[in-house]
Amino acid sequence: MLQCDVLVVGAGPAGCAAALTAQRLGLDVLVIDKAIFPRDKCCGDGLTTLALRELEQLGFEPNISSWVNVEDVFLRSPAGREIRLALPNGQGQYAAVVKRMELDAELVRLVANSGVQVHQGLAFDQIEINSRGAQVSLQDGNTVFASNVIAADGMWSPVRKALGCTPTGYRGDWHAFRQYVKADGDRSRDLWVWFEKDLLPGYAWSFPLADGRVNLGFGVPRSNGINGKQLAAIWNGLLKRAPIREVLGNTEPEDSRTAWPIPARLPTAQLTKGPVLFVGDAATATDPMTGEGIGQALESGRLAAQAIAARNSTQNAATIYERSARTAFQLDHRFSKTLSNVLAKPILAEAALRAVDVNAWSRRNFVRWMFEDYPRASLINPKRWRKDLFDTSGAWSVQN
Numbered sequence: 001m002l003q004c005d006v007l008v009v010g011a012g013p014a015g016c017a018a019a020l021t022a023q024r025l026g027l028d029v030l031v032i033d034k035a036i037f038p039r040d041k042c043c044g045d046g047l048t049t050l051a052l053r054e055l056e057q058l059g060f061e062p063n064i065s066s067w068v069n070v071e072d073v074f075l076r077s078p079a080g081r082e083i084r085l086a087l088p089n090g091q092g093q094y095a096a097v098v099k100r101m102e103l104d105a106e107l108v109r110l111v112a113n114s115g116v117q118v119h120q121g122l123a124f125d126q127i128e129i130n131s132r133g134a135q136v137s138l139q140d141g142n143t144v145f146a147s148n149v150i151a152a153d154g155m156w157s158p159v160r161k162a163l164g165c166t167p168t169g170y171r172g173d174w175h176a177f178r179q180y181v182k183a184d185g186d187r188s189r190d191l192w193v194w195f196e197k198d199l200l201p202g203y204a205w206s207f208p209l210a211d212g213r214v215n216l217g218f219g220v221p222r223s224n225g226i227n228g229k230q231l232a233a234i235w236n237g238l239l240k241r242a243p244i245r246e247v248l249g250n251t252e253p254e255d256s257r258t259a260w261p262i263p264a265r266l267p268t269a270q271l272t273k274g275p276v277l278f279v280g281d282a283a284t285a286t287d288p289m290t291g292e293g294i295g296q297a298l299e300s301g302r303l304a305a306q307a308i309a310a311r312n313s314t315q316n317a318a319t320i321y322e323r324s325a326r327t328a329f330q331l332d333h334r335f336s337k338t339l340s341n342v343l344a345k346p347i348l349a350e351a352a353l354r355a356v357d358v359n360a361w362s363r364r365n366f367v368r369w370m371f372e373d374y375p376r377a378s379l380i381n382p383k384r385w386r387k388d389l390f391d392t393s394g395a396w397s398v399q400n
Contacts, residue, residue: 004030006308007136007146009124009159012041013051013294014280015152016107017301019116020058022150025309029116030144034123038105042258043294044178045103045215046191046207047096050295050372052395054302060110062093062396064102066210070095070191073367076243077353078197078346085356085367092394095371097191097207097215124158129274148308148317149276152301155263157282163273171222172261173284174202174291177235178217179257180209185249188214192247195353201289201343204238206248214248219262219291221340231259264288264337266296267330272318277304285329287372289336289343295372300325332376 006022008015011033022029047055055062062069073085073095087094112118123139133147151159160166183206194204202220209215218238220226226234238244239251263284271278279285280297287296307321343349356366369376373392 001135002030002142002144003146004028004144005147006030006150006305007032007134007144007148008150008152009033009136010152010154010280010282011035011037011108011111011118011120012104012152012154012280012297013107014282014297014301015150016104016111017054017058017298018150018152018279018305019111019118019301020114021302021305022308023111023114023116025305027305027309030146031111031116031118032122032124032138033108033118033120034139036121037108038101041100041104042176042178042260043100044176044205044207044217044219044291045097045099045209046205046292046294047098048292048295048372049094049368049394051292051298052093052096054295054298056395057302058107058110058298060107062096062098064098064106066097066099066102066213068097068208068210069093070097070208072190073370074187074190074192075353075356076192076194077350078195078200079350080243081350081353081357083353083357083363085363085370087367087371088364088394092397094368094373094394095191097209099209099215124153124162127159127162127276129163129276133275147275150301150304150308151276151278151282152280152297153282155261155281157278159276160273160278160282163276165270165273165278170263173223173264173286173288174219174221174262175226175231175259176217176219176262176291177231177257177259178215180254181214181216181239181248182212182252182254183214183248183250184212185247187247188212188249190247194241194243195343195349196241196243197346198234200346200349201340204241204244206244213254216244216248262286262291262293264291264293264333266325266333271322271325275317277307277318277321279304283325285325287336287376288333289340289376290370292372296329299328303328335377
């Protein structure tokens with residue numbers, strides 16, 4: 001039987017952040033993932049300021065071939081109003097786009113190079129919890145005993161299912177579709193978000209990648225009641241929409257289109273079960289307004305590892321993680337959910353975007369808020385205010 005302090009199930013961003021953090025805090029860590037990297041992951045490929053800062057803290061370097069630093073963001077309102085939002089210039093990176101296949105493979109490489117054992121192509125099978133930790137059976141016949149398990153195994157988390165923690169009938173809170181597309185339009189090198197009336201409070205996006213490619217997609221909440229046939233019709237007509245065609249120019253879809261569910265209900269989610277801590281999509285930690293999940297995955301993985309390292313005779317890791325994760329995410333998620341409900345109405349979405357476009361200050365600070373430069377709920381919660389709230393630098397602002 002193998003033994004370790006922390007078994008991390010899943011080597012995506014949440015699992016890698018947990019593994020790197022735990023190893024640096026002196027814990028003995030083992031990582032397993034049923035996939036062999038590089039492997040594709042259906043995603044919008046966008047990275048917010050939160051995600052970039054978490055990556056920098058892990059020692060990640062943005063030297064990936066598909067990496068594009070984003071300096072300008074363009075929004076199109078339901079009535080056709082175009083808004084240009086400029087991120088701070090010369091103060092580090094506040095937003096970027098990179099293929100998940102490359103991002104995740106680089107994170108796994110970073111973990112392995114740190115000395116952590118990473119077993120790819122090895123799936124979780126079963127788990128038994130006892131007073132000392134958890135005994136985990138793997139599909140190769142081996143067994144691992146770990147004081148704590150971090151379940152970073154995604155929306156359909158096999159660990160959560162094995163523990164009976166999966167909500168009955170839960171299929172996520174958003175539908176999302178994406179495809180890589182070659183585009184030759186002059187404006188296709190910018191990051192675009194279209195708030196189309198029939199998608200609200202969802203949206204369509206085009207995120208630029210290297211070599212003239214874009215990640216094109218759309219996301220809509222399941223609460224809209226859109227069925228599979230309607231979703232397919234939206235997708236089939238996406239490139240025919242005039243606002244999108246005007247930006248992208250001539251297009252050539254590549255690979256197959258993919259779809260995935262987005263879990264975004266952390267305030268009501270079960271985050272722990274005995275010595276098992278759920279992180280990332282397994283914790284349904286995605287932002288309920290934007291569908292962004294990489295920053296939340298990285299942060300929740302880090303918080304879980306820190307909680308395990310901080311456990312003591314009076315507080316176990318689950319108690320510490322519950323408190324830190326709720327503090328980090330819960331108020332922001334509830335605020336985002338409320339705003340998402342407001343943006344569901346075209347007239348209110350139009351009014352909100354007009355307010356954003358009042359002046360340079362409103363545009364600059366909205367885009368920083370949109371890309372999670374500071375906590376979303378700072379707008380309504382004085383406890384989140386601090387002197388330097390609007391004066392922070394982006395990631396990699398100081399180069400060694």
